[in-house]
Amino acid sequence: RKEVEQDPGPFNVPEGATVAFNCTYSNSASQSFFWYRQDCRKEPKLLMSVYSSGNEDGRFTAQLNRASQYISLLIRDSKLSDSATYLCVVNRRTGNQFYFGTGTSLTVIP
């Protein structure tokens, strides 16, 4: 079983829409959780960390459910500039390795 699984999409949504992505992780020893954004043919960049209490950054809200081992990302009022691939990333308490999902592709349509 993969360490991190994501629905690859693609998600095609109109401007202004709300879209949600989910990600599941298999190892209960996972400690730290992130969403990264990757634009076409570019390097991944940190979008936000995901904390147990949930956290929000402007139009973006991230939630963590440790009992069910899933992470979510909600994007409200989608902008054309949100079009990208969103990568779910998990890190264990030990082992010094970050595990990446395959990414979810989002296209925001005018």
Next chain:
Amino acid sequence: NAGVTQTPKFQVLKTGQSMTLQCAQDMNHEYMSWYRQDPGMGLRLIHYSVGAGITDQGEVPNGYNVSRSTTEDFPLRLLSAAPSQTSVYFCASSTSGTGYNEQFFGPGTRLTVL
């Protein structure tokens, strides 16, 4: 502050050739890593290092060697290139390999093996 730099940006090799992908960071990060990204596979860890002189294998280490003689540099060597190594390679650095530490990525090297 250049962040993480990688060279070259593009490379074409013939099967059996060897080469070194360069990676350097100027953030004094202890943790550095190499990933390959293939369509539908996501980023997969090749090798990582938690400090100068310390390296370890990731998920897909076969066919690759690394060394870490300084904090700043973490080169990746392809010993005998194979078409299966055609991929985009990203180097990343972070304060630590555990916890809530942001990974900073280089711009990538696009490698084609013929």
